[in-house]
Amino acid sequence: MAGLVLYNYFRSSTSYRVRLALNLKGLDYDYKAVNLLKNEQRDPAYLKLNPLGGLPTLVHNGQAIPESFAIVEYLDEVFPQNPLLPKDPYKRARIRQFCEVINSFMHPMGNLKTLKYMETKHQYSQEMKEGWMAHWLPQGLETLENIASEFSGKYTFGDEITMADVFLIPQMLTSNRFKVDTSKYKTLTKIYENCTKHPAFIKADPFRQIDTPEDLRTK
Numbered sequence: 656m657a658g659l660v661l662y663n664y665f666r667s668s669t670s671y672r673v674r675l676a677l678n679l680k681g682l683d684y685d686y687k688a689v690n691l692l693k694n695e696q697r698d699p700a701y702l703k704l705n706p707l708g709g710l711p712t713l714v715h716n717g718q719a720i721p722e723s724f725a726i727v728e729y730l731d732e733v734f735p736q737n738p739l740l741p742k743d744p745y746k747r748a749r750i751r752q753f754c755e756v757i758n759s760f761m762h763p764m765g766n767l768k769t770l771k772y773m774e775t776k777h778q779y780s781q782e783m784k785e786g787w788m789a790h791w792l793p794q795g796l797e798t799l800e801n802i803a804s805e806f807s808g809k810y811t812f813g814d815e816i817t818m819a820d821v822f823l824i825p826q827m828l829t830s831n832r833f834k835v836d837t838s839k840y841k842t843l844t845k846i847y848e849n850c851t852k853h854p855a856f857i858k859a860d861p862f863r864q865i866d867t868p869e870d871l872r873t874k
C-alpha cells in the first residue's frame with residue numbers, strides 16, 4: 656500500500672483526479688470517504704489535514720498533502736513509473752497551462768461552496784446555477800479544445816496519457832452534470848471516449864467507488 660491514504664468523495668472532481676493518478680501509477684491506497692453532503696469536510700479533524708476544507712487530501716507515510724494539483728505532481732515525482740508529464744519542457748508547460756484552466760478557472764465556478772453561497776445569499780435556484788455554469792464553463796472548454804486540437808493524438812497530448820487527461824475527464828463529467836453541452840467540442844469528446852475505456856479510468860469512475868450511493872452506482 657506504500658503508506659498512501661486518500662481522503663476523498665466519489666463525486667468530487669478533484670478527488671477523481673487523484674484516484675486517476677494513483678491508478679495510472681498502479682498504486683494501492685486506503686480510501687477514506689468524506690461526505691460533502693454531510694459537510695464532513697468541515698470537521699475539525701479534517702481541517703487539521705486540509706485547512707481550506709477541500710477534498711482531496713493525500714496522506715503519505717503520515718504526511719498530509721492537500722490540493723489535487725500538488726498531490727498529482729507529488730505522486731509523479733515520488734512514483735516515476737508511467738510518468739504523467741513528458742520530458743520536453745515546452746510540452747510540460749502547456750500541459751500545466753491546460754490543467755490550470757481547469758483548476759483555477761473552471762473548477763472554482765462549480766465548487767460546492769461557490770454554488771451554496773449563491774443559493775443562500777442570492778437565492779439562486781437550480782436553473783440559475785445552470786445558467787451560471789453555462790456562462791463560465793464554455794469559456795474554459797473552448798480554450799481546452801483549442802489546446803487539444805493542437806496537441807492531441809489518442810489522448811490530450813499525443814498518444815500517452817498525461818496529467819492533462821487526469822484533469823480533463825473529471826471536468827467533462829462536471830460540465831455534463833450541469834447540462835453544459837460538451838459534444839460540440841469534438842477533440843475533447845474523442846479524448847473522453849478514449850480515456851473512459853482505459854482500466855485506470857474505469858476504476859476511478861465516480862460511480863464505482865465504495866461511497867457511491869446504491870442508486871447512482873454503475874451496475
Ligand SMILES: N[C@@H](CCC(=O)N[C@@H](CS)C(=O)NCC(=O)O)C(=O)O
Pocket residue numbers: 666667668669670691696708709710711721722723724758766767768769
Ligand atoms: N483546489 C482544490 C479544490 C478542492 C475543493 O474545493 N474540492 C471540492 C470538491 S470537488 C470540495 O471539497 N468542496 C467542498 C466545499 O465546497 O465545501 C483542489 O484541487 O484540491
